[in-house]
Amino acid sequence: MTSLKSDFLQILTEREFIHQVTDLEGLDAKMATAEKEGALSAYIGFDCTGTSLHVGSLVQIMMLRWLQKCGHKPIVLLGGGTTRIGDPSGKDESRRLLTDDDIAQNMQGIRTIFDQFLTFGEGPTDAALVNNAEWLDKLEYIDFLREIGTHFTINRMLTFDSVKLRLDREQPLTFLEFNYMILQAYDFMELGKRYDCRLQMGGSDQWGNIVNGMELGRRAAGLSLFGLTTPLITTADGKKMGKTADGAVWLNEDSLPAYNYWQFWRNTQDADVGKFLRLFTELPLDEICRLDALEGSEINEAKIILANEATKMCRGETAAADAYATAKETFERGGAGSDLPTVEIPEAQLAEGLNIVDLFLDASLGASKGDVRRLIKQGGAKINDQKVESAELVVGKKDLADGQIKLSAGKKRHAIIKIS
């Protein structure tokens, strides 16, 4: 592999962040100069379709973080404007339109995530958070068409995957959605003009959109722009990363408690440990190399480090430490750590006695009564680490140990019952 002159691209390459780059040498030269003489600005756009982002966006966020570390300026572009349209890329049907209130609320949630990963401010390498509604909402239709629309041919737009997918399947693609790519291209140009932003990064599905933006920037504003995409991150068994059966792995504490976030990383399969350490932690590569080489049960050490590092970055030092302590207490000593999900029930109710099945349901350790009964029948239900033998069991105050009751469903799911 050729060695790169810029720290940023060197790191990204070594850690396997890069899928495609429009002009690697050109960009490398530019970044290398910028690293000596002043920051280069680069941006990644994020949709505001939910109140949080999930692990799928973490690769992009990590790139922005590295960018900042290497002395450049990361720009987080929130799609306050474009989310009003909805990106058709990779979707075979239209999404329902979000209301402006939804979008505003989603932006609020997403913003807090970036505060964890980046340093914002006014300085040359401080991150900036920009909302594309700032310029998109103000567009005048005819002016826009004359200024921007002339640079796009329908012939070319029809060749884009996002469009082709719909047309091939005879799924409707509305004119509204058809415009998405133009607006994203316009974003890039606008950021180039306003913030001297030269590089757009994104997932591999954004390649087309990014290239469009570069071309528009060149034609309409004479800017020389660059694009870079990351590969789609999959797990060793070929699944899209970050989607578990219970749903997405969210980055916001409100959507997913730190303990669960930690557990997600801790449960990484062996084959993915090295890859994840490279992408989602900032440990030095030789350290990662050492950890990745661990075999047998020793690799668990690497998984713990992965979980600690990833959680620290996303949720902060304390949250990571608590999650780790709880995991240690629960799994290594068979106790009950304080970070486990806790449910409070009134003292009177417990004094009367509660059926074990209902208790499990209250603690969200089962989907239905039948589900909990099955669990008990198969020997997966435990109360204070004692196997529950019968679904008839009535739980009362006598079961309190240290003022709480520990329930377990299988080896990994635990909950604490406390008196309110």
Next chain:
RNA sequence: GGAGGGGUGGCCGAGCGGUUAAAGGCACCAGACUGUAAAUCUGGCCUCGUAUGAGUACACAGGUUCGAAUCCUGUCCCCUCCA
């Protein structure tokens, strides 16, 4: 506009009058083995009931029949071919 095919459980997909809560696969849950891996094996996987059982369910609404996912009628949606 014309002709044909189809809509089944989280997904894929069999069934085409009774033995069908519905084969098989995937996903998921538990157990065993382990390392809170992976792979494998075992059991489970609509709801309620300890259970014999009951209630819902095969796009939707009606009908035929002792009995319907299976037959008929209407409605909605999808696909393929022709114009």
